[in-house]
Amino acid sequence: MNTYKVVITRRVPPPAVEMLAQAGFAVDLIDQDNPPTPEELLQRARGAAGLITMLSERIDAALLDAAGPDLRVVANFAVGFDNIDLAACTQRGVRATNTPGVLTDATADLAWTLILATARRVVEGDRLVRAGEWTGWAPMQYLGLQLSGATLGIVGAGRIGTAVGLRSSGFGLNVLYADEQPNRELEEQVGARRVELGQLIADADVLTLHVPLTSRTRHLIGAEQLAAMKPTAILINTARGPVVDEKALVEALRSGQIAAAGFDVYEHEPRLAPGLTELPNVVVLPHLGSATTATRRKMSQMTAENVIAVLTEQEPPNPVN
Ligand code: DGY
Numbered sequence: 408m409n410t411y412k413v414v415i416t417r418r419v420p421p422p423a424v425e426m427l428a429q430a431g432f433a434v435d436l437i438d439q440d441n442p443p444t445p446e447e448l449l450q451r452a453r454g455a456a457g458l459i460t461m462l463s464e465r466i467d468a469a470l471l472d473a474a475g476p477d478l479r480v481v482a483n484f485a486v487g488f489d490n491i492d493l494a495a496c497t498q499r500g501v502r503a504t505n506t507p508g509v510l511t512d513a514t515a516d517l518a519w520t521l522i523l524a525t526a527r528r529v530v531e532g533d534r535l536v537r538a539g540e541w542t543g544w545a546p547m548q549y550l551g552l553q554l555s556g557a558t559l560g561i562v563g564a565g566r567i568g569t570a571v572g573l574r575s576s577g578f579g580l581n582v583l584y585a586d587e588q589p590n591r592e593l594e595e596q597v598g599a600r601r602v603e604l605g606q607l608i609a610d611a612d613v614l615t616l617h618v619p620l621t622s623r624t625r626h627l628i629g630a631e632q633l634a635a636m637k638p639t640a641i642l643i644n645t646a647r648g649p650v651v652d653e654k655a656l657v658e659a660l661r662s663g664q665i666a667a668a669g670f671d672v673y674e675h676e677p678r679l680a681p682g683l684t685e686l687p688n689v690v691v692l693p694h695l696g697s698a699t700t701a702t703r704r705k706m707s708q709m710t711a712e713n714v715i716a717v718l719t720e721q722e723p724p725n726p727v728n
Contacts, residue, residue: 411456411477411718416443416464419484419710420703423459426711432457432718449473456480457714462487463676466503468495480717482710483727485697486510487647489620493728504713504725508566509705510697515570517696518645521669522559522613524690525641526552528667531687552612552641552666555579560611562604562627563646564590568617572599583607608632613641620647628652633659641667645696648673653680660686671696 413427414435427434437443437451442463452458452474460466462485471478471492482504483491496503524530528549535541535549559575561568561584572582572593582599584590585607593599608614608628614636618624628642629652636642642665644651653674659665660683667688673679676694683689697703713723 412454413457413459413714413718414451414455415459416448416451417461417484419459420700420707422704423707423711426708427457427714430711430715430719432714452478456718457482459484459710459714460490461485462490464490466491466496468492471495471499471501480504480714480723482713482723484706484710487619488727489647491727497728502713502717502723502726503728504710504717504723505727506706506709507725509709510702511566511570513699513702514567514645514696515574517671517692517698518567518571518615518617518643519574521643521645521671521690521692522554522615522641525643525667525669525688526554526613530690552639554613557581557612558583558610560584560607560614561593561599562607562614562616563618564588564593564599564601565617565619567645568615569593571615571617572597580613583610605635608635609637611640612637613643615643616646616650618646618650620649625649626652628656630655630658633664636665638663639666641665641669643669645671648676653683656680657682657686660688 411432412435413432416437418438418440424434424436452470454477455474456477457480459482466481478501480502486505486507488505491503493503528551532549557580559580559582561572564584564586569590569592573596575582576597582597583602584593584599585604589601627650633655657680660668669690671692672694713725716723
């Protein structure tokens with residue numbers, strides 16, 4: 408029986424720990440919910456054959472070198488893998504994997520949670536009631552955006568963007584999307600139309616982001632794009648924080664260039680741009696996109712499957728390099 412060491416960098420739901428132990432690996436679980444310090448991570452990774460890592464950890468050459476020559480797989484507990492230096496992994500013969508598919512529905516649901524919450528000013532209303540300041544029904548109170556007949560603009564029509572678009576049919580929205588590829592499913596099922604990003608930004612009443620973070624999508628939405636949006640429009644981000652220039656976002660919300668924003672992800676998590684939380688017209692969540700019990704269990708299982716595959720000389724199910 409081999410005794411490969413597999414480090415899991417955070418407390419995770421079952422069954423990853425159980426599966427790895429059953430496969431005969433020595434599991435070194437960093438048994439906490441908060442991220443380990445970079446020093447602790449370097450130290451714990453030493454001698455590992457496998458790492459199960461979180462999106463908030465930078466997996467770079469320094470960490471790979473600290474782990475040492477036994478390291479063969481980095482299984483990210485996320486569909487996004489912008490936190491991993493893939494070239495550094497490949498150079499060292501380390502496989503990197505992710506968890507695609509299983510979090511599509513949970514993340515699309517959360518995007519809709521933010522769409523509805525911002526459009527109908529749910530959090531502002533809740534705050535008023537809790538503060539004991541509600542004086543009764545009023546015709547002008549917290550008027551929001553009527554979703555039926557409005558235009559939903561989807562930036563990135565991959566798995567999650569598609570699931571968000573398909574969920575729109577019950578709300579009577581017109582759907583536009585921008586993507587390099589046409590998306591027949593969206594077009595046939597909800598009558599979506601593919602347009603250029605510039606037109607999408609200008610026409611959307613709700614602009615929702617579903618692109619991975621790459622050098623091409625960093626600050627895809629900056630001051631210029633925010634200025635091109637309708638003053639009544641809402642921006643939703645459940646993708647990756649750096650896709651939006653957060654400082655420019657605060658300015659756009661402050662000056663009324665856009666009406667509201669619903670965010671689950673931030674440029675420098677867990678820090679938010681100064682001023683963002685002071686604005687009444689934003690809903691801010693702590694990166695909960697995939698946070699359902701069922702989804703997180705599937706993610707846990709997938710990471711273990713990927714590690715086990717690589718460490719038993721098989722092709723991992725979800726390679727990204
Ligand atoms: C992912 O998997 O990339 C999500 O952001 C995690 O919630």
